[in-house]
Amino acid sequence: MICGIDEAGRGCIAGSLFVCGVVLSQNIPLALKVQLKDSKSLSESKRNILASLIQQFSDFYLVKKTHQEIDDKGLSLCLKEALKEILQNLEASQYIFDGNCKFGVDLLQTLIKGDSKLSCISAASIVAKNAKDKEMRDLDTLYPQYGFKKNKGYGSKAHLKAIKDYGYCAIHRKSFKLKSLMQNSNETLFGYNI
Structure with a gap:
């Protein structure tokens, strides 16, 4: 039971940061599992479809850190808080975060390019990116x-x-x-x- 964790919006200059943890169900259809890839390699329409399916076949937890929280606390602290929140809300034997920094969070492992190596991290990448994209589409109507x-x-x-x-x-x-x-x-x- 591995919890894959990834984020979307870290390098943005507008909008929120989304961090997602995903524990894939053991009965996830193979046809879905083979489609799980790094979200950046998928089209937005494909991510929309996959994000909905992932949520049906997983335990997931999505954390949103607003632009104001990022300005007030800093990006690193926001990431640390989000990672801790995911660990508190999802039960798994391992927690693996895409990248090379644990942000001081115990029990967390890292994996460089994990979103292209582990399907649970790919799934977290897709759900996080889908949430970020939706937020920015909504904000586009305001600005x-x-x-x-x-x-x-x-x-x-x-x-x-x-x-x-x-x-x-x-x-x-x-x-x-x-x-x-x-x-x-x-x-x-x-x-x-x-």
Whole structure:
């Protein structure tokens, strides 16, 4: 009984971070299990379908850390809190997090590129990415000028240009350093230190 854990939205400059733990059911259909891959290698429509099926054939726990929590506490502490919450809410013999950092969480193991090596981590990757994508599609209707439906909150060239043109919106992570927007690091952008 392995709990695979992965996140989506760590490197974003807007929106929330989602961290998911998944313990796959022993009766998961083989036809579904063979489709579980790193979420980045799947289309958004495929992730939508798989995320729903994964939830039917697993115990899963999804943690959302908002942009405000990330600004207030920092990304590392938010990840640590999310990982601890998953360990407290899912029962497994092993907990394996995609990557190489345990964020100081006991009982957690790490596996580099785990989302392409273990199906339970792939499943966690898909559920987390699906939640992040849905959030950004919803936010795109509130803030269409930033192109969230397309960039999903990541710092694409078009997204950075939109920030230059319109400033930050309410869901941008203002603690993140966006040096590409500044001539020198001592300046501020729209009242926020960059």
